[in-house]
Amino acid sequence: MMASPLQSLFPNIDDWGELGRACIDTLLMLGGSLALTVLIGLPLGVLLYLTGQGQLRAMPKFYGIVSLLVNVLRSVPFIILMIVLMPVTYALVGTKLGVRGAIPPLVIGAAPFFARLVETTLREVQKGVIEAAQAMGASTWQIVRHVLLPEARAGIAAGITVTAIALVGYTAMGGAIGSGGLGDLAYRYGYLSYKSDYMVVTVALLVVLVQLLQMLGDRIVARYKHH
Amino acid sequence: MIRFLDVHKSYRVDGREIPALQPFNLDIVDGEVFGIIGHSGAGKSTLIRLINLLERPSGGRILIGDTEMTALDEAALHAQRRRIGMIFQHFNLLASQTVADNVAFPLRLAGERDQVNIRVRVAELLERVGLSEHANKYPSQLSGGQKQRVGIARALANRPEILLCDEATSALDPQTTASVLDLLAAINRELKLTIVLITHEMDVVRRICDRVAVLDAGRIVESGTVADVFLHPRHATTRRFVEEALPEEAATAQAPGVAGRVMRLTFRGAATLQPVLSRVMREHGVDFNLLAGRIDRIKELPYGQLTLALEGANTDAALAALRAAGIEIEEVAA
Numbered sequence: 234m235m236a237s238p239l240q241s242l243f244p245n246i247d248d249w250g251e252l253g254r255a256c257i258d259t260l261l262m263l264g265g266s267l268a269l270t271v272l273i274g275l276p277l278g279v280l281l282y283l284t285g286q287g288q289l290r291a292m293p294k295f296y297g298i299v300s301l302l303v304n305v306l307r308s309v310p311f312i313i314l315m316i317v318l319m320p321v322t323y324a325l326v327g328t329k330l331g332v333r334g335a336i337p338p339l340v341i342g343a344a345p346f347f348a349r350l351v352e353t354t355l356r357e358v359q360k361g362v363i364e365a366a367q368a369m370g371a372s373t374w375q376i377v378r379h380v381l382l383p384e385a386r387a388g389i390a391a392g393i394t395v396t397a398i399a400l401v402g403y404t405a406m407g408g409a410i411g412s413g414g415l416g417d418l419a420y421r422y423g424y425l426s427y428k429s430d431y432m433v434v435t436v437a438l439l440v441v442l443v444q445l446l447q448m449l450g451d452r453i454v455a456r457y458k459h460h
Numbered sequence: 461m462i463r464f465l466d467v468h469k470s471y472r473v474d475g476r477e478i479p480a481l482q483p484f485n486l487d488i489v490d491g492e493v494f495g496i497i498g499h500s501g502a503g504k505s506t507l508i509r510l511i512n513l514l515e516r517p518s519g520g521r522i523l524i525g526d527t528e529m530t531a532l533d534e535a536a537l538h539a540q541r542r543r544i545g546m547i548f549q550h551f552n553l554l555a556s557q558t559v560a561d562n563v564a565f566p567l568r569l570a571g572e573r574d575q576v577n578i579r580v581r582v583a584e585l586l587e588r589v590g591l592s593e594h595a596n597k598y599p600s601q602l603s604g605g606q607k608q609r610v611g612i613a614r615a616l617a618n619r620p621e622i623l624l625c626d627e628a629t630s631a632l633d634p635q636t637t638a639s640v641l642d643l644l645a646a647i648n649r650e651l652k653l654t655i656v657l658i659t660h661e662m663d664v665v666r667r668i669c670d671r672v673a674v675l676d677a678g679r680i681v682e683s684g685t686v687a688d689v690f691l692h693p694r695h696a697t698t699r700r701f702v703e704e705a706l707p708e709e710a711a712t713a714q715a716p717g718v719a720g721r722v723m724r725l726t727f728r729g730a731a732t733l734q735p736v737l738s739r740v741m742r743e744h745g746v747d748f749n750l751l752a753g754r755i756d757r758i759k760e761l762p763y764g765q766l767t768l769a770l771e772g773a774n775t776d777a778a779l780a781a782l783r784a785a786g787i788e789i790e791e792v793a794a
Contacts, residue, residue, distance in 0.1 A: 359550075359552065361548055361550050361552035362552045362553070362554060362555075364514060364548075364552065365546065365548060365552035365553075366565075366569070367514060367541075368512055368514060368541060368544070368546040368624075369541060369542065369546075369565070369566045369569050369614075369618075370537075370538040370539060370540070370541035370542040370566075370569060370570070371538070371569050372534075372538060375569055379565065379568070379569070380554065383554065383556045383557065384554060384555060384556050386556060387556075457556070459555050459556055459598040459599075459600055
């Protein structure tokens with residue numbers, strides 16, 4: 234094979250194909266876990282909001298329990314959560330390794346975080362707008378569907394952006410215990426094998442990924458903002 | 461008819477009952493504009509929210525027509541609320557939706573799916589409030605007065621029988637207030653719907669209300685036709701509201717060093733336009749000194765109110781003649 238400029242710049246990286254596959258794995262983990270995180274975290278956030286004190290469906294005891302559960306999941310460091318959840322992961326997807334094995338702990342780690350962001354964003358929706366909808370005879374479901382979510386969509390988009398970026402960090406951490414992806418390469422080659430080229434390239438790729446996510450997120454938020 | 465029967469309301473704060481509204485009875489007649497005036501904290505926003513049960517009474521019954529609101533289950537209450545429009549001090553429009561979508565919102569909530577019907581109705585409503593050319597703007601692009609017009613269009617979408625106005629003009633400048641009040645008066649006249657409004661400004665009551673209740677610390681202290689309450693306030697709170705509406709007058713009538721008996725003469729309707737005063741004074745040889753006065757309208761009723769200092773032997777006879785001519789007279793305490 235001809236020596237390309239990349240090869241002369243990073244002589245220790247002998248398999249660029251592996252790096253490419255790791256990139257794809259990271260993107261798959263991110264995409265899969267982000268979709269599921271939103272799917273689970275959004276309703277959970279709405280539930281937290283609705284059952285909170287003084288809200289439409291206030292249920293102090295229920296809120297207390299769900300809130301505690303969310304806090305517990307949020308306070309466990311992700312790397313520990315991954316190890317603790319291994320049996321659950323195995324039961325859910327049939328493996329503890331690779332992209333599939335990474336998704337359950339990623340979702341369980343990120344969904345409570347995202348749910349809190351959703352709850353906070355919903356609380357910022359003007360009480361008066363909700364009252365106006367109630368005065369029009371809207372049911373709680375109609376208020377969620379037609380008032381809360383549309384009014385909070387800029388904030389929710391910002392929350393998804395923050396969560397996606399946190400997930401990038403989690404996937405990299407997951408590399409340490411066998412989930413693959415860029416974090417795996419950085420850890421195995423860059424750290425354990427002293428091939429700092431790998432470290433530089435993977436970190437650079439992660440920086441680019443985070444940057445792209447932030448730019449995309451900011452764009453969507455700006456489009457949704459009307460006030 | 462909106463009917464409050466022995467209704468009261470209190471809030472639980474830290475385990476203690478804080479009364480917001482003392483037990484009261486009140487009837488609001490179909491087709492009238494009924495004003496509730498009070499200072500902030502008097503309980504007026506609680507009172508207006510009892511009508512559509514955004515606030516539940518602690519006791520008593522609330523009837524709209526034959527429907528006992530307080531006895532409805534949730535689904536029936538939602539259906540009833542669609543027949544009651546409401547507008548708000550801070551407009552409470554959906555910031556994420558265009559003007560047209562805001563107005564269409566109650567139609568969609570009520571289950572209207574036909575896009576053509578929605579478009580036609582929205583166009584009709586925007587035309588009525590004079591905002592046809594703003595249909596595709598977002599609320600943040602509108603002025604306060606325009607936002608309130610969107611609020612009014614939205615409140616009228618489901619052809620309600622009652623319109624509740626929660627301090628609807630308090631966030632607007634005087635000129636905009638006047639145009640929004642004119643719009644509300646026109647709606648009341650043309651659509652024959654009942655309007656209940658709360659405000660802390662006597663001027664709002666004077667301009668468009670037929671009847672008024674004065675609320676003070678959770679109690680209705682005075683109620684009646686606006687002309688009676690405005691021209692002859694009895695309760696101290698009411699008097700304060702009237703004085704706020706006519707500040708310079710109150711100051712002049714209380715000026716020291718005025719000789720003679722100080723009387724307030726009130727002319728209503730046709731009497732305002734007759735030269736009664738000069739004729740009676742001439743016939744009885746009474747001198748008068750004009751201390752304060754105004755000629756204005758309460759809704760459509762012209763009225764005049766003059767504060768005079770009277771001097772002369774025949775003062776009593778002159779006053780009797782004025783009374784006989786239909787002029788209301790009160791002695792103003794010095």
